[in-house]
Amino acid sequence: MAKSKPRNRQKNRADPTGKPKPPADPELAAIREQRILPVLKDLQSPDLKTRSAAATAISNIIEDSKCRKLLLREQIVKILFEQTLTDSSLETRSAGWGILRNLALEEEADFCIHLYRQDVLTAIEGVVKTIIQTIESQDVPFSKLPTPQQSLVWSLTGSLISLISSLSEAQDEIVEAISKLATIPNFLFGLLSFEPTPLEIQNEALSCLATLVEDNKPLVETIVENGDWLKKLIQIKDSGLATNVAACGVLHNIFSTMQWSDHKTPVEGASDAFLIPTLVHTMETANSHSNGTNGHSSPDQVIQLALEIIASISTSLQEALENGHEKEFEGFADEPADIDADEMDADGDGVEDPAEGAEEDGESEDDEMNMDEIEADMELVTGADSNDDDAPSEELTLERLVRDAAPQILIFAKSPASPDNLIQSAALSALNNIAWTISSIDFSTGHLNSIRKVWSSFVQQTWQEIVSPVLASNTADIELATSITSLAWAVSRSVEGAIKLQPEEQRKFMALYQASKNLNSGPETNGAKKSAEEETDAFQGLGVKCIGVLGSLALHPAPIALNRQIGIFLLTVLAALPDTPAADAVEALNQLMDIYTDKNYDFDEPVFWGDGFYKHLEDIVPKARKLAKSIDKRKFGELRARIDEAVLNTTRFLKYKKTERGLD
Incomplete structure (x- = not known):
C-alpha cells in the first residue's frame, strides 16, 4: 500500500519561537521601535531599578490603544507571567500586577478568559496569601512597616481586587472557579474588617463582592x-462612610439571590x-461631602x-410581585400560542387562516364558546391582573421607592442633558424601572390607595418637568429621545x-415614531434579515x-377625540404591513386590544364601531399573518x-368583540 504524503505542518505558519515582525503601518512601526521595544527591554533588565521603572x-501607556496593542503583540503577558510577577522586588511585582489590571480594564472579555486559561487564578491566590501574611504578621505588625512599603501593599491589593472583578465579569465559569477558592472571599472580607484598610480599597473589595x-x-x-x-x-451600610453605598450593592445582590423580601427574611x-x-440619604448629601470620598x-x-x-431594587420588586401571581398568559386553552410541530402547516408555519383550519382548531359552528368563556379568555388577552391571595406583600419596599427614592431621583433626572451625563441616564433608568414596577401592581384591593395617590401626583410632575420639555425642544438627540420615550411609556x-x-403632545410622539423609521430603513425592517442581537x-x-406611550394615553378614560386620533394612528401603522417592522406591529396590535377591550368604555361605540376599527383590524390580520410566515422561527424565535x-x-379579540355586540 502506498504511503500517504506527509503534511507540511510549517506551511504558512509563523515561527513559534521567533520574534514578532514589525507592523506594516509606518506609524505603528515607529511607535514600536521608539517606545515599545525599549521599555520591554528595560522590563527584563538585570538592574532592579530599571525593571521597576519600566513596569511603571x-x-x-496602556490607555493608549496603539501602545497597548503593540505591547500585546510583543507578548507582554508572557513576559509578565515568566518574569515580572515573580520578581524579587515588591515594587516591580506590584507594577506588574498593575499592568495586568489595566490590560483587563481596557481589553474585551476574551482577554480575561485568556488570562484564566493561563491559570492566573493560581498566581492571584499565591499573592493574596502573601498579602494576608503581611497584614496579619505578628512578628512585624503592619503598622510598623515603612510607609512606602505599606503603600506598595495597598497598591498591589487594589490591582488584584480590580483584576478579580474584571475576571468575574468576563465569564460565569470564572466566577464559579473564583468562588471555590476560599482564599479570595476570606481576603475580601478580611480587608473590610482590617481597620487600616483605606476606604478606596474597601470600596474596591465591596465592588468585587457585588460582582x-x-x-x-x-x-x-x-x-x-x-x-x-x-x-x-x-x-458598613449603616456606617455613614463613603463605603455605605457599595455595601448596599453587595447586600442587594445577596437579598435578590436568597429571595429575601420585606416579610420573608430570616x-x-x-x-x-x-x-x-x-x-x-447618600444621594442627598454626596455633593456636599465630597471630602468623604476619594x-x-x-x-x-x-x-x-x-x-x-x-x-435594580425596582426590578427585583417587580419580579417578586410577578412570581406571586398566576403565570403569564400563554395562549387560549383550546388554541395554544405555541403551536406543536405536528400542527404546523406544510410550509413550516404555525399560524393558519381561521377559515382554513376551523376543524383542526375546534372552532366549527357546532363548537362555539359561550360568552363567559370568551370573556375569561379576553381577560388573559388584555392582561387583566390576578387577585391571587398568595401574592407577596412588598408594601415597605414599594412605599420607600415611591415616597422617598422617586422624588430624589427626579432631581438628578432633570439635570441638563449632555453626552457624558451618566447620572441623568442612571436617574432616568431608575425612574423607568420604578414606573414599570408600579404598572404591574393590582391596586383594586384598595389597601395601596395612599401610595397610588402619591404616585399619580408624582407622575404628573415627572411628565411636566422631564417629558414635556424634551418634547417641546424637538431634540435631535436620539439617545435622549429614546430614554425619555421609554420613561413616558412607563409612567403613562x-x-x-x-x-x-x-x-x-400626542402628535409629537407620532412624529417621533415616523422619525424612528429612518433609523432602521432598509430591506431588513420586517425582521427577517436581522441578526440575533438586533432581534433582541x-x-x-x-x-x-x-x-x-400612545397606546397608554388612549386607555379609558381618555377623551374620545384623543382616543380616536391615537386609534387611527395605530391602525395606520398596521395598514402599512408588511413594511411595518414586526416588533412595531406586535405592539400596535397589543395596544389596540388593550384599548378597546370593554364595550362599556365611552369610546367603544363611537370609535371602535363608529369609525370602522373592527373592519380595519379584520383586513389587517391576513397581512400580519403573512408577515409572521416570512420570519424564520429557527433564526428569530422570539420575534x-x-x-x-x-x-x-x-x-x-375580533371574535370576542363581535360576540359582545351580539352579532353572532
Whole structure:
C-alpha cells in the first residue's frame, strides 16, 4: 500500500519561537521601535531599578490603544507571567500586577478568559496569601512597616481586587472557579474588617463582592452562613462612610439571590426596603461631602451607583410581585400560542387562516364558546391582573421607592442633558424601572390607595418637568429621545394613561415614531434579515416605545377625540404591513386590544364601531399573518413567537368583540 504524503505542518505558519515582525503601518512601526521595544527591554533588565521603572512606565501607556496593542503583540503577558510577577522586588511585582489590571480594564472579555486559561487564578491566590501574611504578621505588625512599603501593599491589593472583578465579569465559569477558592472571599472580607484598610480599597473589595455574589447562590449561602460577614456588610451600610453605598450593592445582590423580601427574611432588616434610606440619604448629601470620598469613589460615582442599585431594587420588586401571581398568559386553552410541530402547516408555519383550519382548531359552528368563556379568555388577552391571595406583600419596599427614592431621583433626572451625563441616564433608568414596577401592581384591593395617590401626583410632575420639555425642544438627540420615550411609556402605563397632556403632545410622539423609521430603513425592517442581537433589541426600539406611550394615553378614560386620533394612528401603522417592522406591529396590535377591550368604555361605540376599527383590524390580520410566515422561527424565535401570538390573540379579540355586540 502506498504511503500517504506527509503534511507540511510549517506551511504558512509563523515561527513559534521567533520574534514578532514589525507592523506594516509606518506609524505603528515607529511607535514600536521608539517606545515599545525599549521599555520591554528595560522590563527584563538585570538592574532592579530599571525593571521597576519600566513596569511603571508600561502601566502608564496602556490607555493608549496603539501602545497597548503593540505591547500585546510583543507578548507582554508572557513576559509578565515568566518574569515580572515573580520578581524579587515588591515594587516591580506590584507594577506588574498593575499592568495586568489595566490590560483587563481596557481589553474585551476574551482577554480575561485568556488570562484564566493561563491559570492566573493560581498566581492571584499565591499573592493574596502573601498579602494576608503581611497584614496579619505578628512578628512585624503592619503598622510598623515603612510607609512606602505599606503603600506598595495597598497598591498591589487594589490591582488584584480590580483584576478579580474584571475576571468575574468576563465569564460565569470564572466566577464559579473564583468562588471555590476560599482564599479570595476570606481576603475580601478580611480587608473590610482590617481597620487600616483605606476606604478606596474597601470600596474596591465591596465592588468585587457585588460582582461575585450576583446570582451566585453557593457563595451567597457561604456568606449568610458566616454570620460575621453578613453583619459586617450591614454595619458598613449603616456606617455613614463613603463605603455605605457599595455595601448596599453587595447586600442587594445577596437579598435578590436568597429571595429575601420585606416579610420573608430570616434576618431582621435584611431586605431591600432597609437599603433605600441609606441610598437616598447618600444621594442627598454626596455633593456636599465630597471630602468623604476619594479615588474611585467621587461624589458623582457614588450617586450613579446609588441610582443603579435603586433601579435594580425596582426590578427585583417587580419580579417578586410577578412570581406571586398566576403565570403569564400563554395562549387560549383550546388554541395554544405555541403551536406543536405536528400542527404546523406544510410550509413550516404555525399560524393558519381561521377559515382554513376551523376543524383542526375546534372552532366549527357546532363548537362555539359561550360568552363567559370568551370573556375569561379576553381577560388573559388584555392582561387583566390576578387577585391571587398568595401574592407577596412588598408594601415597605414599594412605599420607600415611591415616597422617598422617586422624588430624589427626579432631581438628578432633570439635570441638563449632555453626552457624558451618566447620572441623568442612571436617574432616568431608575425612574423607568420604578414606573414599570408600579404598572404591574393590582391596586383594586384598595389597601395601596395612599401610595397610588402619591404616585399619580408624582407622575404628573415627572411628565411636566422631564417629558414635556424634551418634547417641546424637538431634540435631535436620539439617545435622549429614546430614554425619555421609554420613561413616558412607563409612567403613562403606571397610571393607565391618566396624564394631563400639553396641547399636541400626542402628535409629537407620532412624529417621533415616523422619525424612528429612518433609523432602521432598509430591506431588513420586517425582521427577517436581522441578526440575533438586533432581534433582541427590536422590542426595545424607539418605534415600539412610541407606540407604547400612545397606546397608554388612549386607555379609558381618555377623551374620545384623543382616543380616536391615537386609534387611527395605530391602525395606520398596521395598514402599512408588511413594511411595518414586526416588533412595531406586535405592539400596535397589543395596544389596540388593550384599548378597546370593554364595550362599556365611552369610546367603544363611537370609535371602535363608529369609525370602522373592527373592519380595519379584520383586513389587517391576513397581512400580519403573512408577515409572521416570512420570519424564520429557527433564526428569530422570539420575534416569530410574539407575532404569532399577537395574530392569534387579535383573531380571538375580533371574535370576542363581535360576540359582545351580539352579532353572532
